[in-house]
Amino acid sequence: MSEATAKRRVRRSVTAAAKPEVGALAILGGAPLFQSPKSTSNLVRPDFERFLRYAEPLFAPGGAGGDAIVALMERRFAEFHRARHCIAFANGFWALVSAIKTLALPGRSELVMPSLTYRRMADVAAWAGLKPRFCEVDPRSLAAGPREMEACIGEETALLLAVHPIVNCCDAAGLTALARRRGLPILFDSVESVYEWVGEGKVGAFGDAECFSLHASKLINGFEGGYVTTGDAAVAARLAMARDLGRDAAGHTVYAVGINSRLSPIHAAMALAGLDALDDQVAHNRRIYESYRKALAGFAGIRLLAFDERHPTSFKNIVVELTRDWPLSRADTIAILNAEGVLARAYYHPALHRKHMAYPHVPAELPLTDALAERFILMPSGHFIEPVDVERIVALLGLLAADAEEIAARLAAKRAA
Numbered sequence: 001m002s003e004a005t006a007k008r009r010v011r012r013s014v015t016a017a018a019k020p021e022v023g024a025l026a027i028l029g030g031a032p033l034f035q036s037p038k039s040t041s042n043l044v045r046p047d048f049e050r051f052l053r054y055a056e057p058l059f060a061p062g063g064a065g066g067d068a069i070v071a072l073m074e075r076r077f078a079e080f081h082r083a084r085h086c087i088a089f090a091n092g093f094w095a096l097v098s099a100i101k102t103l104a105l106p107g108r109s110e111l112v113m114p115s116l117t118y119r120r121m122a123d124v125a126a127w128a129g130l131k132p133r134f135c136e137v138d139p140r141s142l143a144a145g146p147r148e149m150e151a152c153i154g155e156e157t158a159l160l161l162a163v164h165p166i167v168n169c170c171d172a173a174g175l176t177a178l179a180r181r182r183g184l185p186i187l188f189d190s191v192e193s194v195y196e197w198v199g200e201g202k203v204g205a206f207g208d209a210e211c212f213s214l215h216a217s218k219l220i221n222g223f224e225g226g227y228v229t230t231g232d233a234a235v236a237a238r239l240a241m242a243r244d245l246g247r248d249a250a251g252h253t254v255y256a257v258g259i260n261s262r263l264s265p266i267h268a269a270m271a272l273a274g275l276d277a278l279d280d281q282v283a284h285n286r287r288i289y290e291s292y293r294k295a296l297a298g299f300a301g302i303r304l305l306a307f308d309e310r311h312p313t314s315f316k317n318i319v320v321e322l323t324r325d326w327p328l329s330r331a332d333t334i335a336i337l338n339a340e341g342v343l344a345r346a347y348y349h350p351a352l353h354r355k356h357m358a359y360p361h362v363p364a365e366l367p368l369t370d371a372l373a374e375r376f377i378l379m380p381s382g383h384f385i386e387p388v389d390v391e392r393i394v395a396l397l398g399l400l401a402a403d404a405e406e407i408a409a410r411l412a413a414k415r416a417a
C-alpha cells in the first residue's frame with residue numbers, strides 16, 4: 001500500500017466530523033473543531049433542586065443553619081470513605097497544609113514527596129514550614145511507592161506525603177506499612193482517588209490522614225472546598241482547631257497552627273448534592289473512557305492508560321502516553337489540540353524539582369521523572385464530554401498522525417514568519 005493510500009485510509013476511517021485537510025487546522029488559521037472548549041476539568045453540575053434543599057438551613061431564622069450543613073457534609077463524607085472522622089476545609093490546599101503541620105514530627109525539617117505530581121505541592125510544603133525532598137516514581141503506576149519513598153528517608157524526615165496518581169492508585173497499604181516500620185507519620189493526598197478502592201480497602205481510611213479537594217475541576221464539585229479524613233480522634237480535634245484560627249470550642253486560641261480555612265456552608269451543600277449523584281457521574285465517566293478505549297484501540301503512537309477494574313474506580317481522568325511511534329512533539333500536539341478547542345494538558349509538567357522555588361528545598365536529580373514528565377497528556381473528560389466528542393477528538397489525532405510531516409513543516413514555517 002502506498003503512503004498516500006494509507007493516509008487516505010486513515011482519513012476515511014475517521015468520522016465525517018474530522019478536519020478535511022491540514023490547511024483547515026485552527027492553528028493554521030481554520031475554524032476550531034469545537035465551538036465550546038472541551039476541558040479536562042470535571043465541572044459536574046448536580047441536581048439544582050437537591051442543592052437548594054441542602055442549602056435551605058442557611059436561610060432559616062437564627063442563622064445557625066450553616067454549621068448544620070457543614071456537620072452533615074462531614075458526617076456523610078466520613079461514611080462515604082469509611083473513615084471515623086472528616087474535617088471540612090475551605091480548599092484542598094489548606095487541608096493539606098493543616099494536616100502536614102498537625103502530623104509532622106517536631107524538630108525535623110523535611111517532607112518526602114514525589115516530584116511528578118500536583119503543581120502546587122512544593123508550595124504546600126513551604127507553607128507548612130518544611131523542605132520538600134523529591135523522590136522518583138514507579139514508571140508503571142506513575143506514583144511514588146514504598147521503594148521510591150524509602151530511598152529518601154533520613155534523619156530530617158518529618159512526614160511522608162504520599163500522592164495518588166491521576167489514573168489508578170498508589171500502593172496505599174505498602175506505604176502505610178513503610179511509615180509504621182520507620183516510625184514516621186504518613187499523609188495521603190487522595191484528591192485524584194476519591195471513590196476508589198485498592199486491594200486492602202477504600203481510599204480515605206489509610207495512613208494517619210488523607211486529604212481531598214472539592215474544587216469544580218475534581219470528581220465531586222463543591223464549587224471549591226476540601227476535607228481531611230482520619231481515624232484518629234486527637235488528629236481530628238487538632239485539625240478542627242487548625243481551620244478555625246487555632247481556637248477551641250470555647251473560643252480560646254490553644255493551637256499555634258491556625259488560619260481561617262473553614263468551608264463555606266453553600267459549598268458543603270453543593271458537595272452533598274454531588275455526593276448523591278456520584279454513581280451516575282462515574283457511569284458517565286466510564287462511557288467516556290470506553291469511547292476513548294474503542295477509538296484508540298490499535299492507534300499507533302498513542303497508548304491509553306488503562307484503569308484497574310479489579311476494584312471500584314472513578315474513570316475520571318483520561319491520560320494517554322505518546323509512544324516512540326507518535327510523529328509530532330508533545331508540545332506541538334498540545335498546541336494543535338488547544339487551538340481546536342481540545343484543552344488537552346501536559347501531565348504534571350514541569351516536574352516539581354525542575355521548577356523555580358523561592359523557598360528552602362532539597363535539590364534533586366530525578367532522571368526517570370524527567371523522562372516521564374515529557375510523555376503523557378491529559379485528554380478532555382468529565383461532565384461536558386460526550387462519546388461523540390471523543391470520536392471527533394480521536395479523528396483529529398488521526399489527521400495529525402497521517403499528515404504529521406506536512407503539519408510540522410507548516411508550523412515551522414509559520415513560526416519562522
Ligand SMILES: *Cc1c(COP(=O)(O)O)cnc(C)c1O
Binds near residue numbers: 092192213
Ligand atoms: C487540585 C489538587 C489539590 C488542591 O486542591 P484545591 O482544592 O484546588 O486547593 C491538591 N492535590 C491534588 C493532587 C490536586 O489535584
